[in-house]
Amino acid sequence: MDKQISQAVIRRLPRYYRYLGELLDDGVERISSNDLSKRMHVTASQIRQDLNNFGGFGQQGYGYNVAYLHDEIGNILGVNETHNVIVIGAGNLGQAIAGYVKFERVGFKIIGLFDTNPELKGKMVRDLPIQMLDELPDFIKNNDVEIAALTLPKANAKSTALKLVSLGVHAIWNFAHVDLDDIPDVVIENVHLSDSLMQLSYNITKQK
Numbered sequence: 001m002d003k004q005i006s007q008a009v010i011r012r013l014p015r016y017y018r019y020l021g022e023l024l025d026d027g028v029e030r031i032s033s034n035d036l037s038k039r040m041h042v043t044a045s046q047i048r049q050d051l052n053n054f055g056g057f058g059q060q061g062y063g064y065n066v067a068y069l070h071d072e073i074g075n076i077l078g079v080n081e082t083h084n085v086i087v088i089g090a091g092n093l094g095q096a097i098a099g100y101v102k103f104e105r106v107g108f109k110i111i112g113l114f115d116t117n118p119e120l121k122g123k124m125v126r127d128l129p130i131q132m133l134d135e136l137p138d139f140i141k142n143n144d145v146e147i148a149a150l151t152l153p154k155a156n157a158k159s160t161a162l163k164l165v166s167l168g169v170h171a172i173w174n175f176a177h178v179d180l181d182d183i184p185d186v187v188i189e190n191v192h193l194s195d196s197l198m199q200l201s202y203n204i205t206k207q208k
Contacts, residue, residue, distance in 0.1 A: 079107035
């Protein structure tokens, strides 16, 4: 797609996908932008503007076909295909991510979990044995790894990311406490869990 889509729109797409999935589970076949806006607390005009970036999908007087729109947004997000993911860092967060089965329902399959601590070698997390980091090159060579999640100390994040890129990994989901913004040839999503908590804290403080 040649059209440049704003990051704000892209951030809203997973919400649309999630709410439409819930509507499907409830047996809803079609929905208007007004009814969807009430569920999502987003204006109907915002919904129409967002979806018009990709073709619209609605029919005047009919609304949106829920199954069709859910499938189309899934295609836009790339979650209607399988993305193989490895996790680097088998601490509490890394093990939690590796053990979260619902990722597979939206196209992300955790296929490997790695660490440098020899005491963790062979420990099973769900159905995955924790492997050592020196096994990573052979693993990536023999498996179609598209995404790596980094759940390791920030001091090791950039060097590990560079190694992953050199081994052919296309995207990094970065949970280390540092932004990785200057690494070429890779798509990076920096995630800071504490940011969400601080936003929550602000809203609590504002209410007092």
